[in-house]
Amino acid sequence: MTAPLVRVNNLTVAFTAGGGSGATAARPVRAVNGVDFALAPGEVLGVLGESGSGKSVTLRALLRILPKARTQISGSIEVDGRDVLAMDESALENYRGAVVSMIFQEPMLAFDPVFTVGEQIAESVVRHRKVSRSVARQRALDMLERVQIPNARRRLDAYPHEMSGGMRQRAMIALALACEPKLLLADEPTTALDATVQIQILLLLRELQRDMGMSVIFVTHDVGVACEVADRIGVMYAGRMVETGRVADVMLQPQHPYTMGLLSSTIHGQQRGTRIEAIPGAPPDLANLPTGCSFAPRCKHVQAACLTEPPQARAFADGRMVRCIRPV
Amino acid sequence: MSTTPRALLEVRELRKHFGLKSGIFSKGAGTVHAVDDVSFSVQAGETLGIVGESGCGKSTTARLLMRLIEPDAGRVLLDGRGIGEPGAQGLSVRDARRQMQMVFQDSFASLNPRLTIEDSIAFAPIVHGLSSRQAKSRARDLLAKVGLAPERFAARYPHELSGGQRQRINIARALALEPKIVILDEAVSALDKSVEAQVLNLLLDLKTELGLTYLFISHDLNVVRYMSDRVMVMYLGKVAEIGPVDAIYGRTAHPYTSALLSAMPSMDPARRTQQPPLIGDPPSPIDPPPGCRFRTRCPYAEDVCGERDPVLAAEGGGHYVACQMKKAGSGHSAAPAPIASPPPL
Numbered sequence: 001m002t003a004p005l006v007r008v009n010n011l012t013v014a015f016t017a018g019g020g021s022g023a024t025a026a027r028p029v030r031a032v033n034g035v036d037f038a039l040a041p042g043e044v045l046g047v048l049g050e051s052g053s054g055k056s057v058t059l060r061a062l063l064r065i066l067p068k069a070r071t072q073i074s075g076s077i078e079v080d081g082r083d084v085l086a087m088d089e090s091a092l093e094n095y096r097g098a099v100v101s102m103i104f105q106e107p108m109l110a111f112d113p114v115f116t117v118g119e120q121i122a123e124s125v126v127r128h129r130k131v132s133r134s135v136a137r138q139r140a141l142d143m144l145e146r147v148q149i150p151n152a153r154r155r156l157d158a159y160p161h162e163m164s165g166g167m168r169q170r171a172m173i174a175l176a177l178a179c180e181p182k183l184l185l186a187d188e189p190t191t192a193l194d195a196t197v198q199i200q201i202l203l204l205l206r207e208l209q210r211d212m213g214m215s216v217i218f219v220t221h222d223v224g225v226a227c228e229v230a231d232r233i234g235v236m237y238a239g240r241m242v243e244t245g246r247v248a249d250v251m252l253q254p255q256h257p258y259t260m261g262l263l264s265s266t267i268h269g270q271q272r273g274t275r276i277e278a279i280p281g282a283p284p285d286l287a288n289l290p291t292g293c294s295f296a297p298r299c300k301h302v303q304a305a306c307l308t309e310p311p312q313a314r315a316f317a318d319g320r321m322v323r324c325i326r327p328v
Numbered sequence: 329m330s331t332t333p334r335a336l337l338e339v340r341e342l343r344k345h346f347g348l349k350s351g352i353f354s355k356g357a358g359t360v361h362a363v364d365d366v367s368f369s370v371q372a373g374e375t376l377g378i379v380g381e382s383g384c385g386k387s388t389t390a391r392l393l394m395r396l397i398e399p400d401a402g403r404v405l406l407d408g409r410g411i412g413e414p415g416a417q418g419l420s421v422r423d424a425r426r427q428m429q430m431v432f433q434d435s436f437a438s439l440n441p442r443l444t445i446e447d448s449i450a451f452a453p454i455v456h457g458l459s460s461r462q463a464k465s466r467a468r469d470l471l472a473k474v475g476l477a478p479e480r481f482a483a484r485y486p487h488e489l490s491g492g493q494r495q496r497i498n499i500a501r502a503l504a505l506e507p508k509i510v511i512l513d514e515a516v517s518a519l520d521k522s523v524e525a526q527v528l529n530l531l532l533d534l535k536t537e538l539g540l541t542y543l544f545i546s547h548d549l550n551v552v553r554y555m556s557d558r559v560m561v562m563y564l565g566k567v568a569e570i571g572p573v574d575a576i577y578g579r580t581a582h583p584y585t586s587a588l589l590s591a592m593p594s595m596d597p598a599r600r601t602q603q604p605p606l607i608g609d610p611p612s613p614i615d616p617p618p619g620c621r622f623r624t625r626c627p628y629a630e631d632v633c634g635e636r637d638p639v640l641a642a643e644g645g646g647h648y649v650a651c652q653m654k655k656a657g658s659g660h661s662a663a664p665a666p667i668a669s670p671p672p673l
Contacts, residue, residue: 200607202601203601224595227593
């Protein structure tokens with residue numbers, strides 16, 4: 001068993017309103033409440049969750065791009081043997097892009113609109129690889145071809161807004177992978193794309209991951225997308241991992257009531273006319289989490305013990321984990 | 329076909345083009361063919377699903393039906409009366425909107441942030457002549473109907489509520505004038521999956537209880553299959569295929585529909601998608617090339633596809649497809665040979 005590339009232990013992230021005190025101070029929003037997971041080199045972890053689950057905040061904590069003034073992070077994050085939470089600014093500048101990279105739902109978040117795509121990719125290569133601009137430009141061209149952008153040479157000198165949505169997404173992937181990071185963080189990169197474009201991007205990511213051997217953490221709310229890309233799945237709810245395991249195991253035999261509810265409310269070949277088994281209620285207010293299990297107010301298997309203590313994570317074979325007191 | 333009951337909604341050759349301007353002298357920079365010669369009908373009590381990717385014209389079509397934008401050509405008939413047409417056989421836009429209402433994707437942008445929930449729902453009935461007291465009473469009944477306790481929600485403001493709650497309110501508001509038809513334009517797309525399921529259940533309950541007819545516009549093919557009786561597939565402003573839901577999903581006739589269906593991510597990790605069905609992005613609807621608009625990405629395209637625009641032709645059983653491969657005698661190598669007399673229907 002090789003050493004994990006990523007090891008996250010008891011990660012918590014809370015956002016404070018900043019300023020104000022006493023009666024006017026708002027309660028902190030507890031976005032991530034004790035997340036643990038490990039990721040082997042070359043492994044793809046799909047993080048499945050809805051809005052407010054903490055999945056995007058977890059990714060941003062791994063890259064340390066959360067707003068410093070308002071964020072309280074604790075716990076530990078270890079990537080490629082480095083202590084990410086202890087890094088100073090200059091260490092982070094070496095880390096981002098070279099060890100870990102990120103792609104987003106909205107490509108314009110990654111690109112500067114006043115520079116060409118080629119210039120931006122080359123900039124990253126020059127910064128991390130310490131090569132000349134012409135070598136970096138060649139690398140940028142290679143990357144654009146690698147992500148299957150037609151007329152790559154011409155597109156090197158295109159501005160981000162001159163490309164269509166699918167092209168921009170590919171260009172963003174080229175930028176993220178230009179320096180061959182060990183870990184790629186993907187925050188819903190295909191959610192805003194049309195179906196026929198989405199499947200192309202998913203297959204491209206899978207192919208690049210295989211060729212480059214990097215680990216990927218892929219955040220999504222779409223079960224089908226997770227099935228297409230992930231080796232393992234982690235399901236998040238109210239800032240905690242509630243279930244993890246191999247993708248086939250979690251899909252075929254979900255153990256946590258939230259996972260079961262999520263799968264049964266995902267419409268796929270349901271009998272027309274039969275009611276969908278929806279989870280009642282809505283996700284909790286992260287500034288006012290209930291005591292006990294955060295999912296208890298919506299759970300159809302709730303017992304008295306669920307309301308007093310948050311459930312512990314129970315580990316099983318093959319990396320299976322369930323955070324629930326129900327017998328498995 | 330005199331035995332077919334008259335459609336509740338009939339759309340004939342609807343067209344909308346947007347001219348683009350560029351340069352200091354605002355010279356024409358092309359035309360967006362948003363909706364081109366679109367015809368379809370909807371029977372009372374059914375759900376017509378409308379699917380297609382960006383630029384296909386489905387949302388523009390919905391807005392044209394509601395007369396939020398004016399069509400360049402074509403007719404929309406509600407119960408046989410033409411919307412916006414003069415005379416006794418015409419129907420004023422105001423009267424049309426009593427019978428046909430819409431729910432939009434962005435639940436927050438759809439609500440006036442300065443009105444209470446009750447006032448938002450009561451607004452249209454008051455405009456159409458109900459007294460304030462009657463309108464508010466109806467608003468409270470509708471809140472209960474959509475699963476929101478009136479005592480708790482009537483006096484709240486939109487920003488205090490979740491996306492799912494706001495969408496329920498938008499549905500309540502759409503029902504305030506007791507319409508026959510409700511157009512749902514990606515109404516559940518912005519909601520979390522668990523909330524989406526709740527809202528879909530609600531929509532089905534309301535449809536049965538109130539005898540509604542739905543136009544369900546969505547990019548999610550699984551949801552469309554679940555909700556619809558018939559489905560219309562659009563591509564770059566034209567109808568590619570239309571028919572009963574089982575025909576569209578089980579006996580797909582148009583190459584674009586096939587591609588769209590196989591683009592859905594696999595739900596089985598053991599059987600993942602290996603090849604994308606289409607490469608490249610959907611082309612721009614600005615100044616489309618002549619002939620079939622799908623031919624630039626179609627694996628079966630031949631010369632004839634660039635020469636003539638395919639028209640909707642019957643596949644049987646209410647299933648129509650616009651493709652030269654399906655049209656007898658079109659000249660496409662896959663087309664059936666022309667026949668002397670039409671087959672019995």
